Amino acid sequence: MRQALHLLHIQTKAKGLVEIGGKISLWLREQNISTGLLTIFCRHTSASLLIQENADPDVRTDLETFFETIAPEDSKRYVHRTEGPDDMPAHIRAALLQTQLAVPIALGRMALGTWQGIYLFEHRRAPHRREVVLHLLGD
C-alpha cells in the first residue's frame, strides 16, 4: 500500500463551476495505483467541491442560479459584511456544498458514473487562485 500527496492550483475567473476532473485524472494516471481511495480537499471557505452532471451545461446554469437565490448577496441579511457583499453568501454556500470528496479508485481510474464530473464551485465574484489537495492511497 502506497500514498501520494499533490497540491493542485485552480485559477477561477468569477462565480461558477470549473471542471477539475481532467487535471485530477492526469495526476492519477502518473501514480500507478490500481485499487485505492482518492481524497480531494478544498483549502477554502468560499469555494466548494461538487460532483455533478457533466453533459448539459444548462445544469450548471441552474445550479448557479439556485445557490444565488438561496444565499443571495443582500447585505441586510448578514452581520458579516467587511469582506464584501459576496463573502457571507460564499460561506453559506460552502456550508451547503462540500469541502472534501472521497472517490474509490478501480482499475486505475476514479469509479465515477458515466454522467459524473468533478467541479470546483467558485463562490466569490473576483478571480481567485484556489488550492486543492489530492491524497491517494492504494496498491
Place this chain on the structure above:
Amino acid sequence: MRQALHLLHIQTKAKGLVEIGGKISLWLREQNISTGLLTIFCRHTSASLLIQENADPDVRTDLETFFETIAPEDSKRYVHRTEGPDDMPAHIRAALLQTQLAVPIALGRMALGTWQGIYLFEHRRAPHRREVVLHLLGD
C-alpha cells in the same frame, strides 16, 4: 492492511429514502476487517447518500417534503428541462446532499451512532437501478 471493492445494486421505486445499511453490513461482515475505513460512493447525479435517523419513519417523510419544497418541480425556474420536470430538482438535491460517505470501522462494524441509518435518496419519480461503490481499507 488490505483493500476490498464491491458494487452494490439498489433498485428504487420512486422518489424517497431507501435503507441500504443492512446490505452494506452484510458485505462488510464477509470482509473480516476489524479496524478500517469504509467509503460509500453513489455513481449518480440524481440520487444521494444520507445518514439519518433510523427510528421514526415520520422523519423520512419530513425530509422528503423539505427537499420537495426547497427544489420544487417547477419548470419555470429551470433552463435544463429536456429530461423531465424532476431532473433539474434532482441535480439540486444531489448538490445539497452527499454523493459519498466515509465511515470508520471499529470491532468489525461501522462506527455509527445508535440512531444512525444509511439511506440512498432517490430523487427521480421513475424506478431506477442505482450503483453504489463500496471501498474498504483496513486490518
Place this chain on the structure above:
Amino acid sequence: MRQALHLLHIQTKAKGLVEIGGKISLWLREQNISTGLLTIFCRHTSASLLIQENADPDVRTDLETFFETIAPEDSKRYVHRTEGPDDMPAHIRAALLQTQLAVPIALGRMALGTWQGIYLFEHRRAPHRREVVLHLLGD
C-alpha cells in the same frame, strides 16, 4: 502504514458552532503520522461537522441564522413532532450539512487552509454530550 481510532467527547451548551479542531490537532500530534488521511465522523443525526472560517465570529452568527431560517422551528411544517420543536429542524440541518469529513495529513498536520477551522454544529436547544470518531491512517 498504521491506523489509529479515537473517540472524542464534545459537550455542547445549546444550538451553535463549537470549535473542535484544537482537540483533534492535539490527538493527531500524539499519533506520529507524517502523511495520511484523517476521517472525522459525528455519531448523531441532530448535530453536524463543518469546516468554516475561523476568523470573524460574525460568520458563525450568520451561519446559525441561515440554518434557523431555512429549517425553522415551526411545528405546523413537520409530521415528526414527538421529540420537541427543535428535533425535526435538527434532522434537516444534519442532511444539509456533513456527518463526516476527510482531511489529508501532510507534514504531521491537517492540510487545512489558513482560514479553515473545524466545528461541531449543535442543532438541538439543550446541552448534549456528542461523540465524534477519529480514524487516522498513514505513515
